[in-house]
Amino acid sequence: MQAAGPARRCWISLGSNRAREASIRGGVQGLRRAFGALILSPVYETAAEGFVGDPFLNLVAGIETTLTVGEIRAILRRIEADHGRERSGEPFAPRTLDLDLLTFGDRSGEFDGYRIPRDEILRYAFVLGPLADVAPEERHPIAGRCYAVLWEQLLARLRAERLGQPQAMAIRDPADESAKQHWSPLHRFKLTLGSP
Numbered sequence: 001m002q003a004a005g006p007a008r009r010c011w012i013s014l015g016s017n018r019a020r021e022a023s024i025r026g027g028v029q030g031l032r033r034a035f036g037a038l039i040l041s042p043v044y045e046t047a048a049e050g051f052v053g054d055p056f057l058n059l060v061a062g063i064e065t066t067l068t069v070g071e072i073r074a075i076l077r078r079i080e081a082d083h084g085r086e087r088s089g090e091p092f093a094p095r096t097l098d099l100d101l102l103t104f105g106d107r108s109g110e111f112d113g114y115r116i117p118r119d120e121i122l123r124y125a126f127v128l129g130p131l132a133d134v135a136p137e138e139r140h141p142i143a144g145r146c147y148a149v150l151w152e153q154l155l156a157r158l159r160a161e162r163l164g165q166p167q168a169m170a171i172r173d174p175a176d177e178s179a180k181q182h183w184s185p186l187h188r189f190k191l192t193l194g195s196p
Helices: 019-035 067-083 123-136 149-165 175-182
Strands: 008-017 044-046 056-065 100-101 109-111 114-116
Touching: 008 123, 019 067, 044 123, 067 114, 100 109, 100 114, 100 175, 109 149, 123 149
Parallel strands: none
Antiparallel strands: 008 056, 008 100, 044 056, 109 114
């Protein structure tokens, strides 16, 4: 493969809601074989987004690579196919393994026909939460804020939506306040993924 230049830190999201544990382990092993040592977030269990289905296991993995966006994505597609991924054309559907390149260093724009950074980072808790776990001080290439701050903002918005009240509105029942303020769309899932 052709080198793209200097090594860049790239973040990849992993998700599965079919044969979840085996698929996630297989995806991590495939990434290790292709890219070497990984930085792994905790694994979270989350509800399916955009369709009714079984819950997903999600995490993010960090790699260092000199490959191009197109080369990275080709490797990700091969790993998905090796683990039974079928592409139905439906963006929101059950899947054995979903691997998405989220970032390409601090670059932004279209690379090899693929938009970087991915919009999913700022939209979905199952992407931003794990990313904030492993790269809290790293800045989003477009928003310019660190992932920890972006996560807290998304979490506040999701909590407010769950409560059915605007963010600025105070919670009036002190007995419920703590539980409501600590609600999260993410739930840690104990899954051993081996060494880096």
